[in-house]
Amino acid sequence: MAEMTRHERIMTATHKKRADKLPFFHWWRHSQIGWAERECRNRGMGMCWQRPPYIMKMHGVDIAETQVVSPGEVVLRRTYSTPVGSIYLDEKREPGVGQWHALRSWRDVLPWQTERLIKEPEDYKVLKYMVENTEYIPYYFPVEQAMDWLGEDGVVIDELPHSPMQMLMIDWIGSEGGRFFIHHAKYPDLVEDLYRAISKSREPLYEIAAKSPAPITNFGDNIDGVLVNPKLFQKYFMPEYEKMGKVLHEHGKLMAVHMDGRVGVLKDLIAKTPIDIVEALHPPPMGDLPIGEALSLWKDKVVWTGFPGSVYILGPEAVKKHALNLLREIGSGDRLVVEMSTENLVSNENLLMLTSILENADLPLTKEKIDRIEKSLA
């Protein structure tokens, strides 16, 4: 059998069929361009590009950006003015933001909000106005362009924003100091009303994503069971995933959700969702659900696992140990794709070490094959 291309390998595993080797790829947004990255790609590492299939217009909203000092540091303030009032957010940006890619700093850290859009109860009506006056328009050029550029070297997937309640939890209200929980307890009607408005406004977006040429749509939800407890997940996330899944599946597309936190407490509920790909699942020591357990629990799903940054920080020997342990716990290696990193840049040494292991992970995995890989690294 001819060796699969990186695209075929990733998509075969993602369609729950057996690939020739364990697929592994680097996210473009976390990838260093250089000799090591080229060498790893030549040795089997794929590339994944995530791009939005839409553009967004807010009608009747003026947006102004100014630089302000708040408190004692320079931040960027973005003010949204609507007929029903104004709200603002403050954003702190590290060096590099806007100078390379994906709004990331030289250290690969996104800007963070020091002031959220919702601060007081009266801010809800302004945000609701913004949500209700947001129009999503199909725009497939970024997806088509990346597909053309990447070809068989990897996959291009649609990127959608956080689902409605996650927008509120980690973006618009924020979780700092437990703010979301306090708002949810003190102003449940306001929170739920806005949640419903976001959910309704997103319906056209799901249709747009479903018709995009990319084979997979990823919802960047950053699910962590510490923040999103089972009650919240069941009430606000699962219905939205049902809605998204129905539209995507009608168009033959796969649904991925970015779940990079500790999801052990949610594992039984996740099993009941129509999610096809649990994306960025981190095993211990960062997450709390071993990959082997996830695969055996979610038999109708595929796992794209994120290699933990907390292992990378310990260097190539720790990477080797963790990667070999991973191979030993995943059985045949089916229904799994390895993401080199989902959060940070990876050093050349770590990238090369992980590639040295994964490039030889022929499927189905056996103890003998894994022992051979280990010996080859000695």
Add this chain to the structure above:
Amino acid sequence: MVKEKYLASLKKSIINLDFNAVVEVAKAAMDAGVDPHIAITDGMVPGMTIVGEKFESGEYFLSELVVAGEVMNEGLKVINPYIKGDSAKRLGKVVIATVEGDNHDLGKNIVTTLLEIHGFEVVDLGKDVPTDKIIDAVKERKPDILGLSALLTVTMPKMGEAIEALKVAGLRKRVKVIIGGSPVTSEFAESVGADHCAVNAAEGVRKCTEWVTPREVR
């Protein structure tokens, strides 16, 4: 209402996460002449203790822990003006911070809440805290324990930087250092010279309690 009933109601309002009840009962208790210290230590704190136990056992989630803390804060706003002096006896003092470059404070806040429930005085420096500010706080506040938190792997080295700065300032032997956060491992803690890596908030608090408790009474 007799004193015991006010205390029981305060406790119940915390466990039930009831913002309105805590304010009403706190006002009524103060009007009835209940000692404000007793209202806190025998009313609200036992409520928080039960919430903390429910959190540690998995019955309550972070949302309930956070909201209970906020309910208690609402009650304290009513009671605090009646307090003269601070006679509260503390188990020990902890300075805690999320290191520089990291804006994530949920984990730190859980630990802070649990430490306070367990009787610690906590000096919370907040998030994105520069190393020199941490060192200044250790110098000035003389804690028993320094707690450092990080969620981003790129900010984890700041924990090592703070421990190194403690050594340079001659403060390292004065404090125990506990570190934690989702990506932080025991191997990393050992590599940067921390005394302990908290597996989770409850385990971290147990370690802090063990450190400040004389061996013979553990």
